[in-house]
Amino acid sequence: MKIHPIINKIINVLRLKEINTTSLSNNANRLTLSSLGMSNHTGIYPHSNNRTLQAPAYEIIRFRNPVSALKPIHKSHFQQKTHKVKTIHIAIFGIGNVGGTLIDQVLASIVDIEEKKHIRLKIFAIANSSRLLLDKNGMDTDWHEKFNSEGRPYEVQNVVDFARFHHLDNLIAIDNTASAQFVQNYLQLVQQGFHLISSNKIGNTMSYDFYQELRHILKKHHRDYLYETNVGAGLPLIDTIKLLHLSGEKITAIKGVFSGSLSYLFNTYSISDRPFSSILTAAIDHGYTEPDPREDLSGNDVARKLLILARELDLKSELSEINILNLIPEAMRPLSTIEFMHHIEEVNFHFKKQKDELLPGEVLRYIGEITGDIQNGKSQLKTDLVKVSASSPLGQLSGSDSLFEIYTESYGTNPIIIRGAGAGAAVTARGVFGDILRIATK
Template sequence: MSVLRINVILFGIGNIGSALINQVLESQQFFREKRNIDLRFPIITNSTLAFFEKEGVKNAWEANFDQLAIPFTIEGIIEFAQNKGLENVIAVDATASSELVKHYIPLIQNGFNIVAVNQNANVLHIDFYKEIRRNLKKFDKTFLYETNIEAGIPVLKLISDLYYSGEKITKIRGVFSDSLSYVFNRFSSEDVPFSKILNDAEKRGLLKKDFRDELSGVEVAKKLLVLARELGKNTEFLDIKISSLFYDDLEGTNLKSKFYFDADILDKYLEIAKITQVKNEVLRYVGEISIADEKLEVKLISEPITSAIGQLKGSETVFEIYTESHGNVPIIVHGDSSRKKTTTIARGILTDILKVAEKIKIKETVWL
């Protein structure tokens, strides 16, 4: 069988994008020999510059980018791909850009499949969400985004497979944030102020320096929205009830400095929540979708230590998927927190790339 060349247009060469390139380079021979797939990067970009492959340039990709990258536009990338006759093209969005997602539809219309860690395309207005899918169907292209939810395990695939097999999903709940899992797991088991654990999590790289989206519940809510829409719900972000971890007097444009100035307010609030729990219960910050009640919530709960959510350790995540046929016994999926997060996300993107490649191979076989 001939080797199928896959042209990956990579947007974003930060930690995740760089890890992805290195993983492909390390396994390139394996993919050729065992999967008959040749992964190439004819274009790689950061937010403003792009390196377009050139004949005879054989240096390391970092050196090529530093020496030869030029300003780019999406239109220019599409034109380059067309002029070079690039086939089997996958645009990989390893950014968090809200601007790049606006170009997804033109990319699809010009023959690009898409793999994204970027959540924005899946949490914008439902009309945009549906327009992307209409174009995917019209132009017979694929859009995969498993890493929108969890990098180490195929949660979205499992939920999608259940949904499209006719299994009625009644509820999804769980701890979706590895950083908040770490924070509350420690807070529940140690006699340490909540703010001290937050500070430790930031130093470990588990929390961003600007952690407003995490502690306000926005990051968990985005994942909840992606999951709800995967179940065919026309849910908007404003439909989600979010119980923020912040008091009103901790909110503001300079939240980080205010938080550290008023840390005792949050410490006192959570300490009270901790000591007033029922015995053998622990605090967890969860997302929950109840299909029957049409409720989507992000909230702080007290959970029995014997439950899947209550037993979490370190920065583990967990998803409880309830279905009509399983009743009150959920399908439980644990997130893997044992590996470096950047590496795990990059591996998740690569897995999606290979899934798209296999679809392309199947189509080519049918055409032959």
């Protein structure tokens, strides 16, 4: 029987695809295929409605013209590229302001990310300090109600065991707590196969020995640890400093307003006639500060951020070595949170004195600074309340924005400046989300 050249081409194509051609009749205008090697293939012919060919079943492609037979086969085997979806399993510890916002952001983006990036994000575990909710199929928009009704007491090992029992892979543990105790779980999580993401600064500001041990374990188990939000919330600061340092650029100093809370306080106070206590109360109400604002006023938060950047520059610094200016009047430091709030107006005299000393065109800014011979491991880290020109980059800050000046040998006296929103749950959660996608797309 004479075979049409187009049919011959089809046969050769199918043989290359390991599909057996069992029957062929040019006169009958049909091609019968045995689906060897195609037991899970869909869409071999038009309007197949995603039917799956099951060996040794036979499917018939009917056509009036031999050329038309090639089109569906060519489209199926060569033009349609099926993308394997990569599933990422996420455990979120800390579901308060930042954690809760992060969950909602992830859930709102799941469909879009899967369609565009072929990555499926599943939050299989959410936990606060005392309760845990698990679901191998992933959380849904009713997660808050389910957590309140179904959350159970737990240990972190319960999350590890659950992931192992259900054969979950591509594991990420996210620390949105402010807990030093939870940081003790980092090593265990990495050893059990979890990547780490953290908005909690404590993990990077504990002893330098722990800092080194964690990185040794991460390297040994080929896991990632991302913490872009530790300094500057969602701003690309840590990545920038890492890249500059790794590329051999000599960083000579870093200076800036590291705290969105203190930025708001002094940006507002410097140009307002209101007493400091009034501005501080407004900052608490807006969620710009911790519930006990002394966490911010102590300067410890800025010091931790300074330490994180210093260690990115391979400085073996400790928190105890930083010269920290504590803004809380000494008499108010031992008070409980409630007592402090009852006596909050007592801070006014302390700050009014500093404001009265400003010259025209000057404003107050609480800054962090790394200086010294950084390349040789000799540096000074300090926080301070300083006067700056209102026309300078630091002086032009407004709202709760942060600003960082990175001085390098190449740039001389013209620093690299990174400025933007430095506080807020939505901004921080978005930064954590970015870290999730960095790991997921590897």
